Amino acid sequence: MGCTKTPGLQTRLLHEGRRPEHHGSTLPPIYQTSAFTHASAEELEKVFHHQAPGYAYTRIGNPTAADFESRMAALEGGIGAVSCASGMSAIAMALLSVLSSGDEVIASSCLFGGTIDLFSDFEKLGIHTRFVVDMTVETVAPLINEHTRVIFTEVIGNPKLNVADVAALAELAHRHDIPLFVDSTTATPCLIRPIELGADVVIHSSSKYISGSGNAISGIIIDSGRFRWTAERYPAMNGFLKYGPMAFLARLRDDTWRNFGPCPAPMNLYLASLGLETLGLRMERLCGNAKALASALKDSPLFGDVTYPGLSDSPWHDIAGKELTAYGAILTVRCGSKERAFSVINHLRYCANATNIGDVRTLVIHPASTIYAFNTEQERLDAGVYDDLIRVSVGLEDAEDLIGDFIQAAEVVSRTP
Numbered sequence: 001m002g003c004t005k006t007p008g009l010q011t012r013l014l015h016e017g018r019r020p021e022h023h024g025s026t027l028p029p030i031y032q033t034s035a036f037t038h039a040s041a042e043e044l045e046k047v048f049h050h051q052a053p054g055y056a057y058t059r060i061g062n063p064t065a066a067d068f069e070s071r072m073a074a075l076e077g078g079i080g081a082v083s084c085a086s087g088m089s090a091i092a093m094a095l096l097s098v099l100s101s102g103d104e105v106i107a108s109s110c111l112f113g114g115t116i117d118l119f120s121d122f123e124k125l126g127i128h129t130r131f132v133v134d135m136t137v138e139t140v141a142p143l144i145n146e147h148t149r150v151i152f153t154e155v156i157g158n159p160k161l162n163v164a165d166v167a168a169l170a171e172l173a174h175r176h177d178i179p180l181f182v183d184s185t186t187a188t189p190c191l192i193r194p195i196e197l198g199a200d201v202v203i204h205s206s207s208k209y210i211s212g213s214g215n216a217i218s219g220i221i222i223d224s225g226r227f228r229w230t231a232e233r234y235p236a237m238n239g240f241l242k243y244g245p246m247a248f249l250a251r252l253r254d255d256t257w258r259n260f261g262p263c264p265a266p267m268n269l270y271l272a273s274l275g276l277e278t279l280g281l282r283m284e285r286l287c288g289n290a291k292a293l294a295s296a297l298k299d300s301p302l303f304g305d306v307t308y309p310g311l312s313d314s315p316w317h318d319i320a321g322k323e324l325t326a327y328g329a330i331l332t333v334r335c336g337s338k339e340r341a342f343s344v345i346n347h348l349r350y351c352a353n354a355t356n357i358g359d360v361r362t363l364v365i366h367p368a369s370t371i372y373a374f375n376t377e378q379e380r381l382d383a384g385v386y387d388d389l390i391r392v393s394v395g396l397e398d399a400e401d402l403i404g405d406f407i408q409a410a411e412v413v414s415r416t417p
């Protein structure tokens with residue numbers, strides 16, 4: 001049997017990037033330790049200077065983390081990866097590795113609420129963000145100026161469910177010597193490999209689909225190694241440019257990440273690695289369920305607007321079809337008023353009211369009163385967060401049960417005066 005063909009996704013999820021484990025354990029061992037001892041002072045000195053392989057202290061590196069990082073780098077087609085304590089710290093560390101006071105970021109306004117809050121914290125460091133409601137080449141190009149240093153977007157915006165044209169944005173960014181950073185949390189490596197489309201840095205909150213059961217917080221940054229950083233435009237990278245394609249990872253791992261200290265717990269990365277192994281199967285079912293639920297709710301007179309990139313009336317249906325292998329597992333539905341949205345949530349039987357996505361079970365939330373509670377009214381509108389909107393992170397339940405659950409909840413609500 002020939003084996004030259006590129007393996008399929010589920011095969012790659014199980015086998016790619018695995019590091020040899022000397023006892024032969026099939027799963028990555030959990031190195032639940034702070035420090036690593038060495039036979040001699042000379043040896044530890046070498047480890048500290050990267051002159052010998054090995055580990056010194058878990059905030060600087062840990063074998064359980066290294067296994068997950070190597071798998072994620074292989075899956076995304078990057079040259080390396082650094083894992084973090086959370087998706088938020090991954091975004092913060094990736095950006096703080098390259099930005100300095102006076103720099104500007106151009107970002108989609110349809111971002112995860114925490115990321116918008118982070119950009120507002122960056123203002124206090126002198127890093128300004130220009131937000132774009134609908135991020136296209138046409139809307140971004142006029143905002144690029146001599147201070148622009150990063151273009152940042154989510155592949156599938158959470159919760160607006162807009163889909164970025166990664167290839168077009170990367171091409172525009174590179175024409176101006178700017179890297180494209182993408183948060184691919186909601187798309188996962190199963191739906192898109194942004195580096196293949198030109199993205200320079202890919203970030204995931206692996207707390208979500210990758211871990212998959214809502215059991216642990218973690219994040220990861222993957223670098224393509226392709227962007228050419230210069231001292232003039234990226235003074236934050238000074239001292240690391242000598243590493244060439246590894247410059248970003250060196251600055252990140254040996255400087256920003258090590259010193260800010262958001263190292264992930266080994267146990268959490270064990271869970272992320274475990275989740276990765278079934279990600280393909282889960283995404284297939286989750287995306288199928290989301291499509292079935294979105295279509296059913298759209299056809300029901302009990303609900304208002306339903307947004308899902310897999311519906312043909314989504315403004316992002318075409319780009320999603322072109323760029324993604326499926327349309328994702330999140331949809332939003334409008335209920336007419338905040339009170340009705342609350343009441344629908346309260347009457348659902350199978351859908352947990354919780355602030356998370358990417359769980360095996362279906363989760364619902366009213367974003368306006370929770371995740372976006374601390375954003376301005378304008379920020380909420382720009383992110384597609386309306387007062388009557390429910391976000392649904394579709395789970396693995398049987399689609400018929402989910403559809404039935406939403407219909408029965410809406411029926412109860414419509415009978416209540």
Ligand SMILES: *Cc1c(COP(=O)(O)O)cnc(C)c1O
Binds near residue numbers: 088089154205207
């Ligand atoms: C959840 C989420 C984050 C933040 O990740 P944490 O692991 O919760 O810190 C960032 N981006 C997106 C798209 C998310 O859904």
